[in-house]
Amino acid sequence: MNRYKKLGWNTFIIGLGSMGSKFMIFLLVPFYTFYLSPSEYGQADIIMMTVSILVPIVTLSIADGVFRYTMERASKKQVFSSACAILLIAGLILILLTPLLKNIPMIQHYYWLFLVLLLVQLWNILFQQQVRANGKLILYSVSGLLMSLILLGANILFLKYMDMGVTGFLYANLLAFTFNTLCLFFGAKLYRLFSFRSINRPLLKKMLIYSLPLIPNAILWWVMQVSDRYILTFAIGIAANGLYTVAAKIPSLLSMINTIFFQAWSISAIGEKLKQNDSFFAGVFTLFSSLFFIATEGIMLIVQPFAGTLFSAAYQDVWKYVPFLLIAVLLSSFSSFLEVSYMVEKKTKQLLFTSLKGSIVNVGLAVLLIPIIGILGASIATLLGFLVTWLLRMKQVKFFRQLEHKTTFWISMGLLLAQSIYLSFIATPNIAVQVVFALGIIVCQGIVGKKLVKFVRVSRKSSEEKKAW
Template identity: 35%
Template sequence: MNRTKRLIRNTFVFGIGNIGSKLIQFIAVPMLTLYLTTKQYGQMDLITTIVSLSLPFFSLCLYDAILRFVIDDPRSEVNIISTASFITGVMIVLLFFVLVALLPFNFENISLYRLGIVFLILQIIESLLAQYLKALDKNWAYAMNGLILSGLILFLAYVMFQIMNNRIHAYFVAQIVSYLGSIIFISCNLKGHPIFRIDAIQQKWMKKLTKYSLPLIPNQIMWWVMNTSDRLLVTLFLGLTTNGLYAVATKIPSLTNVVVTIFMQSWQLSSFENADKEDKSTFFSEVFNNLVFFLVLFSSIVLSFLMVIMNSIVSRDYFGAWIYVPMLLLGGLFSNISMFLGTNYLVGKSTNGIFRTSIMGAALNIGLNLLLIPLCGANGASFSTLVSYFVVCVIRFIETRRTVTISIDYPLFISATVVLVMQTLILYWGPSYLEFVCLAGLAIFNHRYLTNMIGLVKKIVKNRE
C-alpha cells in the first residue's frame, strides 16, 4: 500500500472513532451546562485542568516513546512495553502514597482531589495501553476505544447526575468508571501481546525511553499552559463564574481539534514510516498545505455560524461566552500547525527541540496572561493564547527545516489571514451576512485545495468500499 493510500486509510479509521467521540463530548456540553451552575462548571474544569497538568509528569510521556520505538524496532516490543510498564508502575505507586496521605484530611473539596488522583492513575494506564495498541497497528481497536470511552462518559455522567446530589462528584465518578471500562476493552484487544514481563525489563531501554520521552514533558506542559493555565489565571483574577463562561468558549474551537486529532494520529504513523525517504520534503509540504487550507476553511465556517452554534448548544446563561471564541479559534489554528511541525522533531528523534520551543511558548503565554487578563478581562487570556501559539509555530517552522524542508503556499496563508481577521472584526462590529461573503471568497481563491479535498473524500469512500 503506497503512503498516500495508507494515510487515507488510517485517517478514515481514526476518523470513525474520533468523530464519534468528539461529537459525544460536544453533545455533553449542553448537558453539563444544564446540570451545573457556572460556578460548578468552573470548579469541575479547575480539577480537570490540574489532572491534565499532572498527566505528563507522572506518566513521563512514555506513551509517545512506546509508539515511536515499537514502530522503529518491533523485535524489541516485549522489552519496550515491559520496561515502560515497570517505570509507569513506579510512578503509580508514588501517586498511591499521595492518595493515602490525603485520607486523614478533611478540608474543603478534599474528596474532589482524592477522586482526581484516582482519575489521574487510570488516565496514565489507559494512555500507555492505548498507544501500545496503536503501535501494534490495531487502529480499528484504537479508534473504537475512543468512541466507547466518550460514550461511557456521556451515559454515566447522565446517570450519576440523576442519583447523586453532589453533581461535581457525580461527573468524576462517571469519568473513573468510564476509564476502567476503556482499560478493560484495550486489554481484551491486546490478547497475545504481553503487557509486562519482569524478565524483559532492560536498563538500556530505560535509558532510551526516558531520553526520548522526558523532553516531551515540557511540550505537554506547554500545551497545558497555553490551553488551560489561562483558565486558572482567569479564575484567580475574575472568579469561577467567568472561568465557567471561558471554559465553555474553549469547547467551540475544539471542533477544529476533531479534524486535527483524527489526522495527526494517522500522520504520526506516516511521518515515522517516511522518515528516511528521499522525497519526504515534497510529501510533507503537500500534506502541510492541504491541512492548513482544511483548518482555515473549517475555522471560517465556525465563525460564520458561531451564533447559531451558541444558540444550539448552550443555555442562555452561557451565551455570552461567544465573545471569547474568535481569538481562541485563531489560536487553535496556530496550535494545530505547531503540532504538525512538532512531528518533525519526533521524526528526527530530536525531542530537545520540542523541549526548547515548549519552554518559550509557555513562558510567553504566562507572561502575557499576567499582563493582559487584569487589563482586558478573559479576552486577554484568549489573545495571549493566540500570540503564544503563533510564536511557537514560527520557531518550529524555522528549526524543523533542518529535518524536513516544507514549502509554504504563501498566497494561501495571506488570503487565510485576511479572511479570518475580517470575519473576526465582522463578528464584533459588522453585518453577519459579510461572514458568508468572506467564506465564499476564501473557497474561490483557493479552489484547487477545495478540489483536492473533494478528491480526498472520493478516495476515502472508494477505499472504504
C-alpha cells in the same frame, strides 16, 4: 500516491471511532451547561485539567517512548514491560504522597476521586499508545466510541437523575476511562507483552532520553491551553473559568479533527522516517491546512446562533470569546503537524524550546490582559502564544521554503484573523460582512484545490507510465 492512500486509510479508521467519541463529548457541553452552574463547571474543569497535566509528569512521558520505539521495530515485550515498570513505581509514589497531595486547595474536596482518575489515566495513555503502535487501529477506535457512550449514559445518570454535581461529573469520567483502559488491555491482549524478566534497562534508558524532553514540552503545551483558566479563576473567579471552558469547547471541533489526523500522520511519518524536505510532507500540509481553513471559517459563521440555541441562559455570551480561540486551535494544529518531524529525528529537546517561548508569551499576556479585558484577554493571549510557537517551528525546520501556495495561505490566514477581530469586538456582527470573509476563504482554497487536483492527475499519470515501463 500509495503514501497518500495509506495516510487516508489510517485517518479514516481512527476517525471512524474517534470522531464519534469526540463528537459525543462535544455534544455533552450543552448538557453540562444545564446541569452544572458556571462555578461547578469551572471546578470540574480545573480537576480534569490538573489530571491531564500530571499524566506526562508522573509517567515521565514514557508512553511517547513506547510509541516511538515500537514503531522502530524494537522488541514489543521489552518496550511495554519497561514502560509498565515506570508506571508501577509512579503509582506507588503517588499513593505514598497522599498525605501531602490531599491538602492541595483546588482538589482537596474530591481528592480520592482525583487520585483514582489519575491512576486510571496513567495506564490508559500507555495502552492507547501501545495499541496504536501495534497497528490495532480498529480496536483503538471502537473502544473510544464505546467509551463515549458510557460517558454519555453515566453523565445522564449522575447529573440529571441523581443530581450529584461535580462529584457525578468525575464519577462519569472515571467509569468511562476505566472501561476504555480495560477494553484496550484485554482486547489487544497486552497482558501477553508484560514480564518482569523483559524489563530492559538499556532500552528503558534510550526511551527516557527520548521521552523526558517531552515532559516540559507537554507542560508548556498545557500552559498555553489551560494556564489561562487558572489565571481567570484567581483574577476574576471560578464562574469566569466556567464560561471560558464552555467557549473553549466550541473550537474543540477543530481539535478533534487535528487529534485524529495527528495520530494517523505520526504513524505514516515515523514509520517511513519522513523528512520535512520531502515533497510528501509539504503536500500533506497543503491538504491539511486547506481543510482547516475551511473548517475554521465554517465554525466562525455558525458560532453565534449555535451558542444561542444550545447553551443555557447563563452561557449565552460565550460565543464572543470563541473566534480568537478558533485561530489559536488552528495555529496549534499547524504546530502539531510540524512536531512530527522532531519525533522522526528524535530531536525532542529542540521541540521544547519552541513551546517554552510560546508559553512565556501566553502567560505573560494573560497576566497583563485578563485584568483589563477579562475572558477575551485569555483568548487573545492563547492565540499569540500558539502563533509564536508555530512561527518558531516553521523557522527551525526551515518549512517556510517548503510551504506551497504561499500567497493564498497567508491571505487565508489574514482573513481569518480579521474576521475574528470583527466578531469579538462588534456587539452585533453583520451577516453580510461574515459572508464576504467566507467568500474570500472559499476563493483562496478553491485556487489551492484546483492546483492539488492537477498535481494528483500528473502524479497518477507518472505512476502509470512507470508501471508500464
